[in-house]
Amino acid sequence: MKKIAIFSLLIIILFGCTGKSQDEKTKEMATESKPSVDLLQGSTPIDFTAEATDGSTFNSADNKGK
Structure with missing residues (x-):
């Protein structure tokens, strides 16, 4: 049994x-989910x-410049 x-x-x-360390997992998730929006x-x-x-x-194009 022992x-x-x-x-x-x-x-x-x-x-x-x-397994991967927690830091590696968070860095990987951050690089995958970068937004394609210019802020x-x-x-x-x-x-x-x-x-x-x-x-x-x-439609946002109809309201451009307002």
Whole structure:
């Protein structure tokens, strides 16, 4: 019984040490989810179309400069 417990503990330790560290995971997620929006002052946003809750359509190109 002692041998089985030690063996299972050894397996858990080995598999636990082979994974990526938390810092690597967060850096990887941050590089994958960078927005493609330019947030600098004076920049022009990309045109988009959205449906409002009342069913009408909003087009940002129609409201440019307002």
